[in-house]
Amino acid sequence: MISLLTPAHWKDYELIDCGNFEKLERFGNIVLIRPEPQAVWSKQLPESEWQKRHDIKFKGRSATSGEWVRKNTKAPDRWHITYKNTDIEIKFRLGLTSFKHVGIFPEQAVNWDYISETIKKFETPQPKVLNLFAYTGGASLAAKAAGADITHVDSIKQVVTWANENQEISGLKDIRWVVEDALKFVKREIKRGRKYNGIILDPPAYGHGPNGEKWKLEDHILEMMNDVSNLLDEEEHFMILNTYSLGFSSVIVENLIKDVIKKPTNLESGELYLQATAGSKLPLGVFGKLRRFKA
Structure with missing residues (x-):
């Protein structure tokens, strides 16, 4: 059976928008802009909305590394989020790495x-x-x-x-x-x-x-x-x-x-x-x- 599956009911994570090789995501209270090579289509939200909503943006120096640029100077380097369903509750420590990942x-x-x-x-x-x-x-x-x-x-x-x-x-x-x-x-x-x-x-x-x-x-x-x-x-x-x-x-x-x-x-x-x-x-x-x- 071929299926298309996406997570549902996750309060601490939201993909807000994606396009033009980027994604706008919320992890807990922190909103990030990260590169996304598969988002070859146009953004649905205007660029002004992206710029208004994000706290930190990743800017690549190369295909494998880069740096995080803060718009919100109070945004932390590390923070926690929670995932739970009807059976379990687990927590993650997130962090800003030099290769655009955050640990999840x-x-x-x-x-x-x-x-x-x-x-x-x-x-x-x-x-x-x-x-x-x-x-x-x-x-x-x-x-x-x-x-x-x-x-x-x-x-x-x-x-x-x-x-x-x-x-x-x-x-x-x-x-x-x-x-x-x-x-x-x-x-x-x-x-x-x-x-x-x-x-x-x-x-x-x-x-x-x-x-x-x-x-x-x-x-x-x-x-x-x-x-x-x-x-x-x-x-x-x-x-x-x-x-x-x-x-x-x-x-x-x-x-x-x-x-x-x-x-x-x-x-x-x-x-x-x-x-x-x-x-x-x-x-x-x-x-x-x-x-x-x-x-």
């Missing part, structure tokens, strides 16, 4: 709902969940808050430290933090005979492990998917795969899942997007997901 990808809230809802329905007590390429831990927090035992893997120590901060301010504990190349970690888990009830993959198009290991999505994703399929508990499980590469469609993701998991149950694929208040839809990656409950 809001479109992923759709997956946090799916994760928490699925874990709550599992018969397995404290199901084991593996979060790969886990960044600052939104999915890890959602799974932990829903009652799972979490292993969080990312190759960058600084973002794992950030994820741990998010765990603390969310009032959670005992997430297992692993700073390692995701593919190497998965291969070791197979040798150890480990099994997981949930596996979340959020791989970048390109990346590097802590020891210089190279990751390129199209070159390594099939190997990774084959390996993680060997870690899934057969009786009760879920899996989520997100990709952000412009060359990957939801059909590609669906084909990958069907290739490595025979007869997947409750399989969905589609596109994640954010709905701007001003009217436009901003696409932000594709997903494939499946889940099996005990018969």
Whole structure:
């Protein structure tokens, strides 16, 4: 089933408008202007409205770095926001980084709902969940808050430290933090005979492990998917795969899942997007997901 999914009912986040390769977003009480390469259409709101409403704007020096320019001199470098649904409540520490990110990808809230809802329905007590390429831990927090035992893997120590901060301010504990190349970690888990009830993959198009290991999505994703399929508990499980590469469609993701998991149950694929208040839809990656409950 092909789906278009966007988060709903999130008081602390709003995509106000997007266009002309920028987006105007509210995180809590702070409104940002950031570059957005996929917003190739025109802005819906006048430029004067953008300039009036924003607190801070990111200006790029290059394709990968830049600086934040404050219009509101009282706007903080760091602040907190909350996400909650009917099952969980989690908190995030946001911050202004030199590569335009703030520590959260809001479109992923759709997956946090799916994760928490699925874990709550599992018969397995404290199901084991593996979060790969886990960044600052939104999915890890959602799974932990829903009652799972979490292993969080990312190759960058600084973002794992950030994820741990998010765990603390969310009032959670005992997430297992692993700073390692995701593919190497998965291969070791197979040798150890480990099994997981949930596996979340959020791989970048390109990346590097802590020891210089190279990751390129199209070159390594099939190997990774084959390996993680060997870690899934057969009786009760879920899996989520997100990709952000412009060359990957939801059909590609669906084909990958069907290739490595025979007869997947409750399989969905589609596109994640954010709905701007001003009217436009901003696409932000594709997903494939499946889940099996005990018969």
